[in-house]
Amino acid sequence: MNARQAAWAYLSQVAAGPCAPLADLVGAVGPEEAARAVRGAELPEVLRTRTQARAHLDTAARDLALVERLGGRLLTPDDLDWPQWKLLAFDGTEQRADRESAAPLALWVLGRRKVAELTERAVAVVGTRAASGYGEHVTTQFVDDLAGGGWTVVSGGAYGIDGAAHRAALAAGAPTVAVLACGVDRAYPAGHGRLLREIARDGLVLSEYAPGTAPARYRFLARNRLVAALADAVLVVEAGARSGARNTASWASRLGRPVLAVPGPVTSASSVGCHRMIRDGEAILAARAADVVEAAGPMGVAAESSGPVRRLDGLSSRAAQVYEAFPASGSIGVRELSEGSGLPLKSVQGALPVLEMSGLIDSDETGWFRR
Amino acid sequence: MNARQAAWAYLSQVAAGPCAPLADLVGAVGPEEAARAVRGAELPEVLRTRTQARAHLDTAARDLALVERLGGRLLTPDDLDWPQWKLLAFDGTEQRADRESAAPLALWVLGRRKVAELTERAVAVVGTRAASGYGEHVTTQFVDDLAGGGWTVVSGGAYGIDGAAHRAALAAGAPTVAVLACGVDRAYPAGHGRLLREIARDGLVLSEYAPGTAPARYRFLARNRLVAALADAVLVVEAGARSGARNTASWASRLGRPVLAVPGPVTSASSVGCHRMIRDGEAILAARAADVVEAAGPMGVAAESSGPVRRLDGLSSRAAQVYEAFPASGSIGVRELSEGSGLPLKSVQGALPVLEMSGLIDSDETGWFRR
Numbered sequence: 001m002n003a004r005q006a007a008w009a010y011l012s013q014v015a016a017g018p019c020a021p022l023a024d025l026v027g028a029v030g031p032e033e034a035a036r037a038v039r040g041a042e043l044p045e046v047l048r049t050r051t052q053a054r055a056h057l058d059t060a061a062r063d064l065a066l067v068e069r070l071g072g073r074l075l076t077p078d079d080l081d082w083p084q085w086k087l088l089a090f091d092g093t094e095q096r097a098d099r100e101s102a103a104p105l106a107l108w109v110l111g112r113r114k115v116a117e118l119t120e121r122a123v124a125v126v127g128t129r130a131a132s133g134y135g136e137h138v139t140t141q142f143v144d145d146l147a148g149g150g151w152t153v154v155s156g157g158a159y160g161i162d163g164a165a166h167r168a169a170l171a172a173g174a175p176t177v178a179v180l181a182c183g184v185d186r187a188y189p190a191g192h193g194r195l196l197r198e199i200a201r202d203g204l205v206l207s208e209y210a211p212g213t214a215p216a217r218y219r220f221l222a223r224n225r226l227v228a229a230l231a232d233a234v235l236v237v238e239a240g241a242r243s244g245a246r247n248t249a250s251w252a253s254r255l256g257r258p259v260l261a262v263p264g265p266v267t268s269a270s271s272v273g274c275h276r277m278i279r280d281g282e283a284i285l286a287a288r289a290a291d292v293v294e295a296a297g298p299m300g301v302a303a304e305s306s307g308p309v310r311r312l313d314g315l316s317s318r319a320a321q322v323y324e325a326f327p328a329s330g331s332i333g334v335r336e337l338s339e340g341s342g343l344p345l346k347s348v349q350g351a352l353p354v355l356e357m358s359g360l361i362d363s364d365e366t367g368w369f370r371r
Numbered sequence: 372m373n374a375r376q377a378a379w380a381y382l383s384q385v386a387a388g389p390c391a392p393l394a395d396l397v398g399a400v401g402p403e404e405a406a407r408a409v410r411g412a413e414l415p416e417v418l419r420t421r422t423q424a425r426a427h428l429d430t431a432a433r434d435l436a437l438v439e440r441l442g443g444r445l446l447t448p449d450d451l452d453w454p455q456w457k458l459l460a461f462d463g464t465e466q467r468a469d470r471e472s473a474a475p476l477a478l479w480v481l482g483r484r485k486v487a488e489l490t491e492r493a494v495a496v497v498g499t500r501a502a503s504g505y506g507e508h509v510t511t512q513f514v515d516d517l518a519g520g521g522w523t524v525v526s527g528g529a530y531g532i533d534g535a536a537h538r539a540a541l542a543a544g545a546p547t548v549a550v551l552a553c554g555v556d557r558a559y560p561a562g563h564g565r566l567l568r569e570i571a572r573d574g575l576v577l578s579e580y581a582p583g584t585a586p587a588r589y590r591f592l593a594r595n596r597l598v599a600a601l602a603d604a605v606l607v608v609e610a611g612a613r614s615g616a617r618n619t620a621s622w623a624s625r626l627g628r629p630v631l632a633v634p635g636p637v638t639s640a641s642s643v644g645c646h647r648m649i650r651d652g653e654a655i656l657a658a659r660a661a662d663v664v665e666a667a668g669p670m671g672v673a674a675e676s677s678g679p680v681r682r683l684d685g686l687s688s689r690a691a692q693v694y695e696a697f698p699a700s701g702s703i704g705v706r707e708l709s710e711g712s713g714l715p716l717k718s719v720q721g722a723l724p725v726l727e728m729s730g731l732i733d734s735d736e737t738g739w740f741r742r
Contacts, residue, residue, distance in 0.1 A: 134636060134638075137638070138636075138637060138638065141638075262637055263634030263635065263637060263642075263646060263649070263656070264634065264635070264636055264637075265505060265509075265635055265636055266509055266633055266634060266635070266657075266658045266659065267505075267508070267509065267512075271634075272658070275634060275656055275658040276658075278634070278649060278656045279655060279656040279657075279658070279662070284650060285634070285646055285649045285650040285656075286637075286650075287637045287643070287646040287647075287650070288637065291650070
């Protein structure tokens with residue numbers, strides 16, 4: 001255990017959830033200096049109030065040892081594998097609600113896979129704990145198709161739709177990511193202890209809460225923002241009138257992620273929330289996995305290529321592969337691009353808008369061509 | 372049988388469906404002069420071509436006698452009961468597709484009720500012939516609630532959703548309107564002979580096709596425009612990928628009527644069309660009858676009050692009743708208006724926008740007030 005990592009662990013235990021001002025302090029002075037300041041309460045008022053009650057909790061060594069014993073690690077912005085959070089930026093002027101959308105300080109992770117790699121193409125599949133047989137069946141269908149298309153399924157590890165989503169991914173031989181609202185050492189819900197161990201074996205179980213942290217209502221809400229942030233789109237399979245899945249969906253909207261909802265029988269209480277979201281324009285209706293991919297695909301790739309656009313820099317490997325299949329001059333059709341690149345038609349169709357937005361290609365009535 | 376009525380019957384038999392130029396001719400010279408012109412082929416080219424093949428069919432006396440024997444009548448623009456068609460206007464410059472949206476020349480009607488009165492507050496409930504058990508169940512629920520709220524259900528008399536809609540209305544003791552794509556003397560579909568007789572007893576069976584006309588594909592499409600035109604909103608309960616219900620829905624959109632669709636299990640082929648319409652923004656998701664009323668209510672009433680606005684002229688009795696509940700000066704809340712008018716809260720909420728658009732009332736932070 002090095003001192004810097006111990007400082008991160010300490011700060012994570014003290015913050016106990018999203019804390020944008022603390023993340024800013026760490027960004028400015030580094031974790032060790034920030035940890036010293038927190039311990040000594042040498043802090044601006046807002047941060048002193050926020051950290052005071054927990055500043056004495058120096059369990060870093062124990063926490064790091066525990067998570068290591070469980071086959072995990074503490075992931076921090078120091079790591080190459082730290083995700084490129086596309087959360088709302090924090091500049092100190094936001095309201096409390098916006099400040100809470102900050103990136104996590106650090107992530108406690110069980111599992112060997114890399115977070116950034118596993119969530120490069122990811123869909124959050126969430127829903128009510130009180131899932132119906134229909135909901136579980138449909139979850140399995142969607143996840144099976146998404147996993148087959150190379151999408152990682154992210155969810156919250158809860159009973160109902162979440163559990164069905166993780167299980168379907170595992171059954172399809174695809175890694176899946178569970179984001180918890182408690183420490184990763186806790187099996188919550190208790191009945192999902194074995195499922196969470198299976199998820200960690202092939203995929204990831206992660207949390208921004210230090211080991212030992214108990215679940216709490218506000219932690220579920222904060223956790224939902226990470227589920228949304230780690231995915232290219234959020235799919236709500238079933239949601240009652242007051243389901244937490246709608247909270248995940250609203251995080252997704254704020255983060256610019258597409259939200260989709262699966263309709264169901266109007267006679268089913270478990271679909272009331274989905275129907276309301278669709279009717280009110282908060283969610284796109286998803287009748288099959290292709291609807292999700294259509295919404296998630298181009299956007300997910302587009303987000304990767306944001307920033308200054310320079311030729312193939314910043315393009316996903318898929319988009320670059322499609323671009324390479326273009327002739328140096330003259331135009332080409334989607335089907336030929338699929339054959340030339342060796343990528344499925346859907347992937348080509350997803351990549352074209354990205355390449356177009358990047359200014360690399362254009363189209364006219366003869367087809368697509370390099371600019 | 373008077374000569375004018377015989378002329379209408381003749382023209383209806385010859386037109387055999389929507390024929391805007393003929394309707395224009397009748398509007399200009401009257402039915403008897405128009406009939407003489409058609410018989411003598413003294414017509415502009417477009418009309419001669421259109422009427423030539425059927426101009427010899429002088430079955431007017433027989434047709435009128437037949438429909439009278441069946442307890443019906445020929446309804447024409449001469450009648451006070453002729454509906455105020457809110458179809459697209461025809462000025463001769465439209466494309467064929469738009470011309471076919473013309474009002475019918477005349478209507479063959481079985482049943483004693485008045486068309487305009489019965490369709491004053493009407494919802495078209497349509498859907499696939501291949502209805503599922505879910506679809507029939509949901510149709511019954513929606514229609515039961517709509518009928519209870521005083522809405523007339525209009526449909527096409529077909530198997531599946533149409534039949535379930537008519538049956539549910541009858542079961543609720545509410546009159547219902549069936550619009551046929553063949554002569555009203557024909558029981559089509561054959562298995563619905565008894566149902567159509569029951570519909571005619573308490574409600575109406577109507578068609579723009581003269582007695583003896585057989586159903587045909589293009590007649591179903593033309594019939595769908597009348598279903599849409601007679602209703603304040605169209606509700607599609609179940610529709611397959613190529614259901615005719617989507618045709619009715621697209622007529623409704625062209626006529627400015629709200630279109631709603633009921634979602635169902637994504638595993639059901641009978642809901643594919645509904646889901647597509649909702650996803651593509653062609654229909655509002657309807658999870659219960661209140662969703663339909665919300666979409667149909669104010670609009671239906673507003674349409675009534677179109678034309679020159681003079682105080683309470685042209686307002687529905689409901690809107691007038693709400694207006695009467697206003698104090699001469701000072702403002703009032705929705706709940707007080709509901710108590711004062713004796714109308715349910717929903718009705719008051721539906722009437723307020725109409726009264727506001729009519730320039731009769733306005734609102735500010737204190738509530739609503741007379742202008």
